[in-house]
Amino acid sequence: MRPLxxxxxxxxxxxxxxxxxxxxxxxxxxxxxxxMLLALVLAYFALEAPExxxxxxxxxxxxxADVLYGGLLGxxxxxxxxxxxxxxxFRHRLRFFPIWQQAGAVFALLLNDRVLDLWxxxxxxxxxxxxxxxLSPPIGMAVWPWVFLLxxxxxxxxxxxxxxxxx
Amino acid sequence: xIAPGSxxxxxxxxGGRPGTLKLVVLLALAIMxxxxxxxxxxxxxxxxxxxxxxQPVYWLAALPSAGWQTLRLAVTERSALAEENxxxxxxxxxxxxxxxxxxxxxxxxxxxxxxVEAARHHALRGTLVRIVDLDLDPxxxxxxxxxxxxxxxxxxxxxxxxxxxxxxxxxVGPDSAFAILITDPxxxxxxxxxRNGVKSIAYGTGDATRLSLPNLPQNVDLQVxxxxxxxxxxxxxxxxxxxxxxxxxxxxxxxxxxxxWARPLSGLARNRELLAVPQIEWVGPPxxxxxxxxxxxxxxxxx
Numbered sequence: 001m002r003p004l005x006x007x008x009x010x011x012x013x014x015x016x017x018x019x020x021x022x023x024x025x026x027x028x029x030x031x032x033x034x035x036m037l038l039a040l041v042l043a044y045f046a047l048e049a050p051e052x053x054x055x056x057x058x059x060x061x062x063x064x065a066d067v068l069y070g071g072l073l074g075x076x077x078x079x080x081x082x083x084x085x086x087x088x089x090f091r092h093r094l095r096f097f098p099i100w101q102q103a104g105a106v107f108a109l110l111l112n113d114r115v116l117d118l119w120x121x122x123x124x125x126x127x128x129x130x131x132x133x134x135l136s137p138p139i140g141m142a143v144w145p146w147v148f149l150l151x152x153x154x155x156x157x158x159x160x161x162x163x164x165x166x167x
Numbered sequence: 168x169i170a171p172g173s174x175x176x177x178x179x180x181x182g183g184r185p186g187t188l189k190l191v192v193l194l195a196l197a198i199m200x201x202x203x204x205x206x207x208x209x210x211x212x213x214x215x216x217x218x219x220x221x222q223p224v225y226w227l228a229a230l231p232s233a234g235w236q237t238l239r240l241a242v243t244e245r246s247a248l249a250e251e252n253x254x255x256x257x258x259x260x261x262x263x264x265x266x267x268x269x270x271x272x273x274x275x276x277x278x279x280x281x282x283v284e285a286a287r288h289h290a291l292r293g294t295l296v297r298i299v300d301l302d303l304d305p306x307x308x309x310x311x312x313x314x315x316x317x318x319x320x321x322x323x324x325x326x327x328x329x330x331x332x333x334x335x336x337x338x339v340g341p342d343s344a345f346a347i348l349i350t351d352p353x354x355x356x357x358x359x360x361x362r363n364g365v366k367s368i369a370y371g372t373g374d375a376t377r378l379s380l381p382n383l384p385q386n387v388d389l390q391v392x393x394x395x396x397x398x399x400x401x402x403x404x405x406x407x408x409x410x411x412x413x414x415x416x417x418x419x420x421x422x423x424x425x426x427x428w429a430r431p432l433s434g435l436a437r438n439r440e441l442l443a444v445p446q447i448e449w450v451g452p453p454x455x456x457x458x459x460x461x462x463x464x465x466x467x468x469x470x
Contacts, residue, residue: 020224023225024228024232025229025300055193058193063200067214068221068225069304071309073203074196074197074198074199075201077197077200078197078198120201124205125353127372130306133306
């Protein structure tokens with residue numbers, strides 16, 4: 001039970017960081033290029049620790065994002081639930097991909113997420129977003145290996161510490 | 168990557184797929200939420216409550232930016248500050264001169280109105296609010312303000328800057344508030360042309376450089392460059408605040424209506440300080456007089 005709780009705590013911390021990161025102000029030209037860190041963090045934990053990152057959590061954190069960013073309530077919730085569902089569905093294949101191939105899969109996930117986003121926007125009466133709107137998925141793909149390695153490193157270190165403490 | 172035995176619940180080849188039922192339920196829930204949120208006003212109260220909870224998060228997220236500002240102020244050359252100060256002074260002087268002229272005009276106007284007993288003086292009073300430097304959504308026309316109901320803000324208050332109308336307060340927490348810009352597709356604003364008083368409604372388009380004025384009569388007296396001002400019709404803004412300038416007019420020969428586009432005059436989200444003006448009282452035709460209750464028909468009339 002112990003390692004699970006440690007992973008859970010780390011999951012919460014990573015999600016909190018991702019939510020904060022999206023709020024950090026950047027110049028407008030850079031702001032549109034921000035990768036969607038929340039999606040990456042959820043995808044990582046769905047891949048590596050599905051026992052902490054289920055659909056329920058995806059919904060909850062998506063809703064938190066909606067409340068924080070003042071958007072349509074339920075929009076991020078819907079998108080994150082679908083993203084995590086797809087990740088869990090193809091988890092066994094994705095996990096054994098080399099990291100660059102995994103990044104490609106993450107790109108597909110993010111692109112799908114962007115399309116959903118666009119769909120919701122258009123249905124709720126927004127105008128067609130500018131071309132820069134599509135920049136986020138490739139950037140997310142470029143960031144994925146680093147996010148993956150960082151979270152993996154942190155998780156392994158924590159586990160080692162726990163083992164040392166147990167001995 | 169995997170330490171066998173450390174996880175009891177997730178073996179390497181865990182079978183089965185994630186719960187489809189759960190997915191369907193959660194998706195339905197999300198869609199219901201979105202639909203409920205589209206119906207204005209239903210979830211605003213929820214959102215206003217949530218602002219209390221999210222306040223510390225905003226504070227935390229705005230910290231680097233605030234720190235940067237402080238740092239910039241600390242290291243900026245005195246001369247640069249003096250220069251800025253001088254520019255601001257100049258601007259103030261200009262605005263004040265303009266204001267005193269306007270005041271004279273306004274008084275004359277009020278006297279005229281008093282003659283027809285329609286005078287209702289709307290002194291411009293408001294609260295200075297600041298836009299919190301956060302990225303809510305770069306593709307949406309939304310703002311977070313640093314004042315809330317504790318400072319007297321209300322849902323529906325108008326936001327203006329030096330150049331014109333910026334937007335409206337959409338949800339109010341105790342110490343913060345959300346606002347939407349006039350360029351948001353969900354925003355509509357009654358306007359009138361300053362040159363001839365033609366009235367219309369300016370809708371947001373989602374594009375920060377354009378407002379849309381649809382369904383105008385084909386022969387509408389409108390020219391490129393005409394200035395649009397607020398009217399008191401919506402009850403949200405004091406009359407006569409600049410909104411936009413007509414940038415294009417289309418009069419398609421095969422359509423019943425003409426359409427115009429206008430460029431917002433205000434700095435929208437670019438100016439950090441805004442004035443929140445409270446809603447004005449509704450000035451319109453008087454309430455219809457309540458008709459006296461008719462005597463019931465079935466009762467026999469006394470002779």
